[in-house]
Amino acid sequence: MNIIRSSAIALACMAAIGSAHALTPAEIDTARGNGSLKEVYVSGASALRLALGGYMQELADPATFDVFYFGSTGADHRAYSFKLNKAVGSWPVGTSVLVVKKDKGGSAQGVTPLVKANDAVVAGVDGNGAGQVHMLVSGTSCVANTSNGVPINSPSTDVQKPGFICSGTQQRFAHAGLSDVEPKLLQDPVNGGTNLNVGSLNAAGFVQNVFGVAVNKSLYLALQKAQGLDNAGAIDESAAKQPSIPAGFVRGALTGQISGNLSTKKGWNLLIPSTVDAAVDTKQVNVCRRTNGSGTQAASNVYFAANPCAGGGAYIPSANTQVGGVNGTVAQVILATGRTGYFEGSSTQLVESCLGTTAEGVGAYALGIVGRENNPLANGGDKGYRFVKLGGVAPERANVIDTSYDFAFESSMQWSTLAANAPAADVAAFLTDMRNNMGKASVLAKLDPDLQAGLVALPGTYSGAWALQTPEVKAFSAHAARASGNSCTPVRMFK
Numbered sequence: 155m156n157i158i159r160s161s162a163i164a165l166a167c168m169a170a171i172g173s174a175h176a177l178t179p180a181e182i183d184t185a186r187g188n189g190s191l192k193e194v195y196v197s198g199a200s201a202l203r204l205a206l207g208g209y210m211q212e213l214a215d216p217a218t219f220d221v222f223y224f225g226s227t228g229a230d231h232r233a234y235s236f237k238l239n240k241a242v243g244s245w246p247v248g249t250s251v252l253v254v255k256k257d258k259g260g261s262a263q264g265v266t267p268l269v270k271a272n273d274a275v276v277a278g279v280d281g282n283g284a285g286q287v288h289m290l291v292s293g294t295s296c297v298a299n300t301s302n303g304v305p306i307n308s309p310s311t312d313v314q315k316p317g318f319i320c321s322g323t324q325q326r327f328a329h330a331g332l333s334d335v336e337p338k339l340l341q342d343p344v345n346g347g348t349n350l351n352v353g354s355l356n357a358a359g360f361v362q363n364v365f366g367v368a369v370n371k372s373l374y375l376a377l378q379k380a381q382g383l384d385n386a387g388a389i390d391e392s393a394a395k396q397p398s399i400p401a402g403f404v405r406g407a408l409t410g411q412i413s414g415n416l417s418t419k420k421g422w423n424l425l426i427p428s429t430v431d432a433a434v435d436t437k438q439v440n441v442c443r444r445t446n447g448s449g450t451q452a453a454s455n456v457y458f459a460a461n462p463c464a465g466g467g468a469y470i471p472s473a474n475t476q477v478g479g480v481n482g483t484v485a486q487v488i489l490a491t492g493r494t495g496y497f498e499g500s501s502t503q504l505v506e507s508c509l510g511t512t513a514e515g516v517g518a519y520a521l522g523i524v525g526r527e528n529n530p531l532a533n534g535g536d537k538g539y540r541f542v543k544l545g546g547v548a549p550e551r552a553n554v555i556d557t558s559y560d561f562a563f564e565s566s567m568q569w570s571t572l573a574a575n576a577p578a579a580d581v582a583a584f585l586t587d588m589r590n591n592m593g594k595a596s597v598l599a600k601l602d603p604d605l606q607a608g609l610v611a612l613p614g615t616y617s618g619a620w621a622l623q624t625p626e627v628k629a630f631s632a633h634a635a636r637a638s639g640n641s642c643t644p645v646r647m648f649k
Contacts, residue, residue, distance in 0.1 A: 177218055177235035177250060178308070179296040179318060185250045186292075192251045194581055195288055198264015199332040199449045200257035200502045201363055201525030202565055203232060205609055206332070207313035208601040209592040210234040210253055213242065219309050222296060223316035224289040224323075229503035230258035231289035233320075234313070243583025251584075256288050256328065258500055261449030262347065264331025265340045268570045269350050287323050295322030312602065314532055329577040330569040330585045334363050334449025334525075335456070336639045337568055342462040344455055344470060346446030357568035359638050361593025362610040364526040364562045365453055366541040366549030367404055370509045373422075373519040374540040379430045389540075398543035399425065399521070405458045407439050407521060410471040413493040414438045421493075422519050438492035441471075442508035442522035445498045453563045454523045456641050463642035471496050490518040502528060510538020526550075527608025554610050557634045560645040562610060564636060565593075595630035606630070613649045614638070620649045 177185070185191035196206065211219055214236030224231035233254040238247055245251070256263060267286055289295075296318040298305040308317030333340055337357050341347035369377070371389065377397035378384040385395070403424060406412035414421035414437045422437045431437070444451040455461045455470055474487060474497055487495040488508060497512075499505045505522050510530065513520035522539075526549050530537040541549055544561060553559035567589040570576050577585060591597055595611045611631035616623055620633030633649035636642075 177220055177237065177252070179291060179320075180293040182235060182250075182252060182291055183293045190250055192245060192249055192580070192584070194251065194253045194330075194584060195256070195326060195328045196253065196264075196330050196332060197256040197259070197267065197286055197288075197328040199261045199334050199363075199565065201334050201365075201450050201527065201608070202332045202361075203255055203257050204313060204527050204602075204605045205361065205592060206253070206255055206588075207232065207234055208605050209588060209597060210236065211313060212597060212600060213238055213240065213251075215239045215248075216311070217309055219311075220317045221307065221310040221313055221315065222289070222291050222318045222320050223299075224320050226319060227503050228316060229501040231256050231320075231323075232316075233289055233291050235291070242587045244580045245584065252291060254288055254291060256286060257502075258287075260444060260447050260500070261331075261333035261335065261452065262340050262345070262447030264328075264333045264449075265337040265352065265355070265568070266347070266350065266447075267328060268331050268568060268575065269337075269352055269354055269572075285325050286328055288326055288328070289320055290322035290324040291318075291320055292322065296320040312533070314602075314604070327575055329581050330567060333566045333568070335452050335563050335641045336566050338639075339452055339456070339462070339641055340447065340449070344446070344462050345452045352568075354570060354572050355568040356571050357566050357639075358589060359564035359566050359612060359614075360589045361565050361598075362554065362562045362612060362632055362635065363449075363453075363565045364549060364551065364554055364559075364608045364610060365450065365457075365523055366526045366561070367399060367521055367544050368506075368509055368524040368530070368539045368541050369399075369521045370513040370519065370539050372514060372517065373521070374542065376422075376426045376430055376434075376519070377542065380426045393548065396541070396543050396548055398546045401458075401545045404521065404544065407441055407494075408443075408454065408458050408470075408523075410494065412439050414491070415493055433491075436491050437519050438489050438495055440488045440495045440513055440518050440520035441497070442488070442505045442513070442520050443496060443498050444502075444505060444523070445500050448500075449565075450502070450523055450525060451498075453561075453641070456563070457561055460642075474498055488512045488516065488518055488520060490516050506530070506537050506539060510536075514538045525608050527605050529604040529607070532604055551607055551610055551630070555628075555632050555634075557645055557647055562632075562645070563641050564612065564638060566639070567592075595627045598630045599626050 218237040220235045222233040238249045307315040337352040383395040423434045547559045634647040
């Protein structure tokens with residue numbers, strides 16, 4: 155009897171192994187070759203990449219879900235392969251799907267290329283033209299993420315753990331784009347735009363994206379000590395002991411009004427006394443920020459500088475500069491002693507690295523704006539930074555819902571209606587399903603807790619008054635928002 159049972163278990167394990175890697179790179183090549191693979195390319199908004207990955211996981215047969223990173227960190231590109239667990243549009247259950255997400259270049263890459271569809275594809279160029287550099291997922295480009303020769307994280311149960319690492323790229327058109335704010339805002343010059351007409355886009359909001367102020371650990375501890383929240387001289391990680399920075403200080407740092415200087419004394423000393431840090435008067439005010447064209451940077455510009463809502467493009471300091479110093483790399487810009495330093499990165503990971511590796515490594519203090527779905531302690535690691543309260547309010551989903559925290563903006567998904575670049579009908583149906591469902595409370599409730607922290611369902615995703623909704627809807631849905639498609643309007647409660 156035991157032999158029979160053991161044989162049955164062995165056969166079950168063999169069957170599981172045989173089906174577990176249903177869409178490896180080699181099998182993607184095969185499906186691509188015989189025409190059965192459905193490929194969808196999306197660009198823009200790195201802050202939304204985990205939301206996209208989470209929804210792909212919802213659509214996938216779990217035994218077929220694989221995660222691909224470009225390089226070991228996946229900073230610029232990620233992809234997801236799977237077989238559908240439900241019919242989507244004209245694609246039946248079991249359809250092989252590959253969704254490739256380009257993060258490099260931020261939200262602008264989810265807008266500008268889509269309205270310049272008639273531009274020629276230029277090999278190797280990743281600019282404003284429709285021809286973008288995307289990750290190539292294939293047997294020649296990707297290798298298993300291995301430990302002792304054994305593939306790990308395949309199939310994947312966590313969108314932040316890759317089963318495969320890829321190194322190749324290809325030139326092609328994106329089917330759709332994601333942006334942290336409405337497309338028009340990304341076309342303003344302050345956000346790197348050239349005032350292109352976005353009227354050819356099929357665009358709509360689908361979720362609220364929550365942003366937070368992040369600081370490196372040394373600054374976090376200094377703030378805790380200054381506010382009596384530390385644990386005997388060490389960081390206290392409890393939520394109740396999260397320190398706060400006034401919004402006015404953040405606004406001053408981001409717009410070049412605050413700087414470290416022994417004589418003027420208008421830097422970190424405004425928050426931290428010399429009894430906590432004897433050198434605080436000479437500490438450089440470092441800002442780790444995203445490049446122009448990033449939706450995170452656009453949201454920061456609107457929230458902290460009313461820009462472009464109130465005009466004044468020069469109000470936002472240039473990046474990769476040190477006041478009183480020279481332009482240069484992050485190592486030259488982020489310093490412990492000096493006046494101000496601004497570093498810009500093309501991806502969220504580069505901002506995280508600026509905060510947690512560069513600033514922390516040189517004994518500096520630094521702050522930056524990071525999408526709240528990012529967790530500095532994800533997967534048991536420590537990225538060297540922490541989120542702080544803004545004006546005494548924690549950057550948490552519940553505080554966005556009750557409107558006590560309003561650093562959140564409506565994210566948009568769009569695709570071209572121009573004949574030269576409009577997605578085919580079946581791909582458009584898949585994209586429509588994504589936009590209609592990716593931001594609903596019922597979907598957010600199933601996502602990884604890290605993703606849940608940074609996303610809030612829009613009031614338009616449910617019918618009726620918020621007070622009459624189920625506990626799940628109330629826990630993940632806002633009853634306040636800015637006017638749809640207009641980030642310059644204030645948050646107001648209306649459901």
